[in-house]
Amino acid sequence: MLKALKVARREYVATVRTKGFIIGLVLAPVLMGGGMVVMLLTRGRVDTADRRIAVVDRSGAVAATLAQWAQRRNEQVARSPSGPRRPAYVIEIVAPSDRDPMAQRLELSNRVRREELRAFVELGPAVLHPRGDTAAAHVSYHSQNSALDETREWIGGQLSTLLPRLRLVEAGMDTSRVPDLFDGSAAEPRGLFTRDPSTGRVTDAPRRSEAEAIFPSMAVMFLMFIMMMMGAVPQLNATMEEKSQRIAEMVLGSVRPFDFMLGKVIGGVAVSLTASGVYVLLGMYTLTTLGLAGVLPYRAVAWFFPFMVLAVAMFGALFAALGAACNDSAEAQSVSFVGILPMVIPSFMMMPVLLAPNAAFATIISLIPPFTPIMMLMRLATPAGVPAWEPWVGLLGVVLTTALVVWLGGRLFRVAILMQGTPPKPQNLVRWAIRG
């Protein structure tokens, strides 16, 4: 064990001394934080040019009001001297062509291509009464990037208010008598009420936000993934190089193969602990300084370190064993998916788990050991949290799986590390791991 620690120390020092590690340690939070700041600063300011939208209204009832509303919006929002510069929406009403509608659509499309227009909107003749003829009630928005065009969202929002209002007017109702007729009421997201055990009083339910629900889970997921990438994945190429450069045999003259592999794994864990310690402390300090300490998922942070140590050990042993079986970087690249895949799969299941963190699906997925470190932490970081027993059961599963992977990896490592020229075929890997 002492020798494993000596190997670990070398691995650790060799990694943390590299410029890549130091730069990565500083650069990662700077890039992530900087990216968020840039995103916040530039939100809505990237494209502030006025947007001209042609409206072909075949119903003849909508376009004029839409143009008025756009004008009003521009005065309030886009032309406001106190507010930030925002794009104005300029509605150009185009008389529909009954003779050749397709030619008109092509001409408008060409105007969009020439950037004379941002988009054109076509309203069907029956847009006010869609139940009679749904085909004639269509509303279509045409632009270069229509699916992601925020102007389309604005048009859609206006029409959803304007069309019901026009229908009421047509029915003879005076909508001015009910000015708040179409004012919406969104349900404010709040948590649950609790009783303060010290005072006995029922405390107010905290307000929740989408960011609060998603950000901590995303943060712990990415942090765990990055730590595995830093501490575990490099074992693949490092071991392959030690084998191909014949360093391994020199080390094995002094150290048992299992201790050699264990030392490498412990070194990787130490690297991850260093980096994650820096990131977690930095993150906590930043959020506290910004007055956002409330969004910190303390319970997830407490569980982060044991899960991370085990995850890096589990995947580190796997990658070291795979690296021992490879003879060159091409082979290492081809077998890397064996370890990368179980690390990436949790990200595919992120959204369903975040939307229902305590559903059966999320519970089962987070108790499958290779996924547990990421999935359990994601669930722990949600405002709903998880039942107290689940992290313990998950931890037990990960402990047992890590022990199994390290044991099997050690057997594979011992056989493969001196095996030159034998490719890492699946049957070879299985045979070496089982027979030792």
Next chain:
Amino acid sequence: MNAVEIENVTKTYGPVVAVSDLSLAVPEGAIYGFIGPNGSGKTTTLRMILNIIYPDGGQIRVLGETMHSACTDRIGYVPEERGLYRKMKVREVLEYFGSLKRNGRLRKDVDAWLERFDLAEWADKKVEALSKGMAQKVQFIAAVVSRPPLLVLDEPFSGLDPVNADVLRQAILDLRAEGTTVLFSTHDMNVAERMCDTILMIFRGRKVLDGTLSEIQDRYGADTVRVRTEAGAAALENLAGVDKLTDFGQVQELRLDGTRDAQAVVVDILGRTRVSSFEVMRPTLRDVFVRIAGPEAREAAEAGPRTREASHA
């Protein structure tokens, strides 16, 4: 007492028998040479002595103990394929490998060895900056810096220029003089002849020679005539009583088949050309090696009953 004792050790890789029923004893304080063709089982045997790979059968005792991992702390090892961490500094890599076998500060020993091998100014340079010969010397230092009583060297002289080979040879002799047992494999028969107290030859996984150079040569007797003639090898063809002619260019060696006296053969040669010099001698180690493992011996072995054994290093 023997530093290494191997009894009836066998190692197979699937259907390939790398080492078959091998027994040997390396006396303490001796220089013991392993020779044999490529793939004959030398490296496999050395790795088993190091406990890097395990024998399928038989027993290995090193420095009085049945092999287990702790024994390797007392063995210095230079593998055939050289490998050092290229990004580490020379002194760091030496301290690291030394620390894997010995606790305590190694700085003084490392610096003394670097000085001795004329590498002191390279101590703080990265390994990747070293020439091949320098790296080989660093590798040797890594093996000896922990002061092991047993040193195992796999092809220690390969790739070294004569000057560095001399430095290394002298270091090995000095270590032996201090009591270190040295076990090394080599393809250089001259080195084996000049340095080894005992020589062992493995061929196709089996021991075929084991003894001092004199004992080995005695087995074959004075059956070789070395001649230097005016006409060269052309004049030596089809001599009666000669089993084999080996042409070295300036000198030719004749192996006698035992039917005629060496003097009679020389008289025949004098009848064909002028003789500058001749010497009746015992076979060199190289000649013995070729007799056992050369193409003729291989053909003879293959003509006989086929065995399951094959070579594997």
